[in-house]
Amino acid sequence: MNTIEIKKISKVFGSKTALNNINMSIKQGELFGLIGADGAGKSTLFDILVTLSAATSGSASVHGFDVEKDAKNIRRIVGYMPGRFSLYQDLTVYENLNFFASIFGGTIEDNYHLIKDIYEHIAPFKERPAGKLSGGMKQKLALCCALVHQPKVLFLDEPTTGVDPVSRKEFWGMLKRLQEKGITILVSTPYMDEAVLCERIALIQEGEIMAIDTPVAIIKSFTHPLYSVKSKKLYQLLKDLRNFKETYSCYAFGQTVHLALKNQDTTAIIIQDYLHGLGHENIEIKSIDAGIEDCFMELMKKTAE
Amino acid sequence: MEASIKTENLTKCFGSFTAVNNITFKVDKGEIFGFLGANGAGKTTAMRMLCGLLHPTSGKASVAGFDVFTQREQIKKNIGYMSQKFSLYEDLTIKENINFFGTIYGLSNTKIKEKTEQLLIRLNLMEEANSLVASLPLGWKQKLSFSLALIHDPKIVFLDEPTGGVDPxxxxxxxxLIYETADSxxxxxxxxxxxxxAEYCNRVSIMVDGKIEAIDTPDNxxxxxxxxxxxxxxxxxxxGASTQE
Known part of the structure; x- marks a missing residue:
């Protein structure tokens, strides 16, 4: 039995379809990523799974409990970290943690072993009101509060949004260590680079799942030949490659352009000649493997076409 | 090269806490400058001083030629500002938002009409002109918000995490849009x-614990x-930062 089963879930708000026929299964102990931009439907799906809102149609279960009929049972066994900080701003770090432990009928000490690694970072600030913590600290506190009752499943809705890259890396390190303790973790994120840290991912766009698989398998499914192209003037390069007849798509990636070609016959020499003819200097072209972001954009493009 | 922004030992203290510690740097006209730093490093405080929103404690700085101590109102008139947290009035239509921002920046009615048409065509929003902003997807809101930050043709535009959460x-x-803007x-x-x-920028600076620890082109x-x-x-x-909480 899968830990989380989602069957044909749809959610409609008036005339807007926020989720359209979602089907997904998540296994026990998996670290599963839901990858998509704002407005894709990630939070809406999470709200249904943690029993905060009802689906318009379809069914879902968490650990065998139905989200509609067994909401109470689900709430006892899940830990939830919502997209926006929603702990008590005027209670201290310690008071918040104590509160959450006690409403689940326990104490902080009961499951301290689970949160110890994380809590150690914020322990020096335990008398500080939660509202006065920095973004990274709030995140750590929220994670502790979600774990303090030893949940079987952890739902983290965009836990790293708006947080700097160093704190983000640290956070994912913590998640990996939690996974080793046997907790099933479902994380949503708009950051493509975090996708590769998950065992399996679902790419979601405009309420629909574009792909579900391991990051490696999704990367292998990228269908076009891909090159990284660089020249002295990035912006001009982008415009010129867009006008190149062999281009399927081209997107800026830092200081290079990722160029996906329509077919295999176009070689680096052909691209080079084209750019040289337009006056580009210091041209560098190399064949590369696709990353998750390349795949995501290719799928977005395909869905739109 | 004319400097758009110039600071010299710019400092801001809150009681005994030094949020921004003697930062000195300049940004050239037409540059795309990336201002980076971890949460708690002092970026937001520094930006607020440069936008004329916060009185510095000591040091010197000028933005668009105006002094950050004595000419804060002129700074506000000559810069554009866009933040992810607040962009537009969701319960007004696109046209109403354009009208609002145009008006508070002191544009004439004729100019507002001209800008409205330009903007709607450029962003492909002619059909949605009379729809509420709330009905737009996030990406469109960001682009519209950016365009409105530029409606009065400011010399400098400040963008505070403008692309958070948006699809790739x-x-x-x-x-x-940023490239086009800098080009002009x-x-x-x-x-x-x-x-x-950060790699799209001409130069970047990285703040750590209130100080600028690095400032150069991404390549360097x-x-x-x-x-x-x-x-x-x-x-x-x-x-290695201590305020990296």
Whole structure:
């Protein structure tokens, strides 16, 4: 039995379809990523799974409990970290943690072993009101509060949004260590680079799942030949490659352009000649493997076409 | 080269806590300047001083030629500002938002009409002109918000994490708008947590514990730190910070 089963879930708000026929299964102990931009439907799906809102149609279960009929049972066994900080701003770090432990009928000490690694970072600030913590600290506190009752499943809705890259890396390190303790973790994120840290991912766009698989398998499914192209003037390069007849798509990636070609016959020499003819200097072209972001954009493009 | 922004030992203290500690740097006209730093490093405080929103404690700075101590109102009139947290009035239509921002920046009715048409065509929003902003997807809101920050043709535009959470295609479309803007001579001062966006900038600075620990082109910084990406450079600099909470 899968830990989380989602069957044909749809959610409609008036005339807007926020989720359209979602089907997904998540296994026990998996670290599963839901990858998509704002407005894709990630939070809406999470709200249904943690029993905060009802689906318009379809069914879902968490650990065998139905989200509609067994909401109470689900709430006892899940830990939830919502997209926006929603702990008590005027209670201290310690008071918040104590509160959450006690409403689940326990104490902080009961499951301290689970949160110890994380809590150690914020322990020096335990008398500080939660509202006065920095973004990274709030995140750590929220994670502790979600774990303090030893949940079987952890739902983290965009836990790293708006947080700097160093704190983000640290956070994912913590998640990996939690996974080793046997907790099933479902994380949503708009950051493509975090996708590769998950065992399996679902790419979601405009309420629909574009792909579900391991990051490696999704990367292998990228269908076009891909090159990284660089020249002295990035912006001009982008415009010129867009006008190149062999281009399927081209997107800026830092200081290079990722160029996906329509077919295999176009070689680096052909691209080079084209750019040289337009006056580009210091041209560098190399064949590369696709990353998750390349795949995501290719799928977005395909869905739109 | 004319400097758009110039600071010298700019400092801000809150009681005994020094949020911004003697920062000195300049940004040239037409540059795309990336202002980076971990949460708690002092970026937001520094930006607020440069936008005329916060009185500095000591040091000197000028923005668009105006002094940050004595000419804060002139600064506000001559800069554009866009933040992810607040962009537009959701319960007004697109046209009403354009009208509102145009008016508060002191544009004439004729100019507002001209700008409205330009904007709607450029962003392909002619059909949605009379729809509420709330009905627009996030990516479109960002682009509209950016365009409105420029409606009065300011010399400098400040962008505070403008692309947070947006899908990768829209993010790139947004950066193309930034390129066009810089190409036409407007200075762009941007903060971001996306390190690949740091690579789009002409130069970046990285703040750690209230100080600027590095400032150079992305290429030079990567060479200096023997890193292959800006992500690595950032990680090397920011992870040792004490206020990196």
């Amino acid at each position: 295609i829209t993010r790139r479309q947004f950066w193309e 001579g407007t200075t762009v001062f941007v903060t971001t947590h996306y390190m690949d966006e 910084l990567k060479k200096l730190f023997d890193a292959s990406t800006m992500d690595e450079v950032f990680y090397l600099l920011a992870r």
